[in-house]
Amino acid sequence: MHKLHNTPAGRVFDVFNHIVLLIIGLVAFIPFVYVIAGSFATEAELVRRSFFVFPETFSLEAYKYVFSTGTFIKSIGVSIFVTVIGTIVSLALTMTMAYPLSRKTLLGKNLILNIIILTMVFSPGMIPLYIVVRSLGLLDTYWALILPLAINPFYLIIVKAFFQNLPNELEEAAKIDGCSEIGIFWKIVLPLSKPVIATFTLFYAVFYWNDFFQALLYISDSAKYPVQLLLQQIVMLANTKIGEVDSLVEPPEETLKLAVIVVATIPILIFYPFLQKHFAKGVLIGSVKG
Known part of the structure; x- marks a missing residue:
């Protein structure tokens, strides 16, 4: 099995797997990051910006x-x-x-x-x-x-x-x-x-x-x-x-x-x-x- 991964085809397959898994991970993780960031943002920013991972103005009003x-x-x-x-x-x-x-x-x-x-x-x-x-x-x-x-x-x-x-x-x-x-x-x-x-x-x-x-x-x-x-x-x-x-x-x-x-x-x-x-x-x- 280790020899298969050392072949050109095996390395390409590994790279492809890593890319696919990374994309799936980001698809699952980024929305939750947005939820956390949005919970610390202001109402005006949340309405104005459709997506962000860092709020411009940090607010604890919701909490x-x-x-x-x-x-x-x-x-x-x-x-x-x-x-x-x-x-x-x-x-x-x-x-x-x-x-x-x-x-x-x-x-x-x-x-x-x-x-x-x-x-x-x-x-x-x-x-x-x-x-x-x-x-x-x-x-x-x-x-x-x-x-x-x-x-x-x-x-x-x-x-x-x-x-x-x-x-x-x-x-x-x-x-x-x-x-x-x-x-x-x-x-x-x-x-x-x-x-x-x-x-x-x-x-x-x-x-x-x-x-x-x-x-x-x-x-x-x-x-x-x-x-x-x-x-x-x-x-x-x-x-x-x-x-x-x-x-x-x-x-x-x-x-x-x-x-x-x-x-x-x-x-x-x-x-x-x-x-x-x-x-x-x-x-x-x-x-x-x-």
Whole structure:
């Protein structure tokens, strides 16, 4: 393989690949740079200049408006709580359900898998799910943001495939040493599953952090709004009083939208590098075979 890259054709191919990947990277990166730059610009500059990466006049008006909301800090805490607890709950349920489904000795395994796949193809819909949440008394609680979508069926199938790829010899050796099924799962399977755990920690965390629709459906108490829903309200109701924001203050509408995107995105960007080394490995290992 190394010799192929040393040939003229191989070098041309490498250069072509680098150019294509650089273009794709710029296409993905430059819009976000514009969003950041625009959030620090003035309204007049944003209207006058269609695109820029450095604002002519540095302004913090949009961020001052966002952070002047009395409930903003609390909404950040709500989102952090829902993201952390939701990710832990989702990982625990996904792992503990995927492991027995990966064992050949589980009775009714195919039936359970078919039911799981059925939920991927046919969704019950918003109204039946709302009725279930209301019947369980979860309306206006943080659990309404976690439990209804705690297990992603697609993630579950990938984790199951990952567990199936683990060597059976390890399980057999542990049973000979007198280890129980729970002991095998806790002491052997989970330590070997760091890549897939890191991968779906990121997936679930991004989902819980970005989700506002569940809160829009199930939360009516504004004190329990997650940050995504609050920011949506700030954008939609920019000319009215939100929390402790004075309704007489004219909000910077265009820069406000960009500041909202930055505030909502940066926490995930900070979180991602800590899991990056496990990310690609976890996805590939889990999708080798089902």
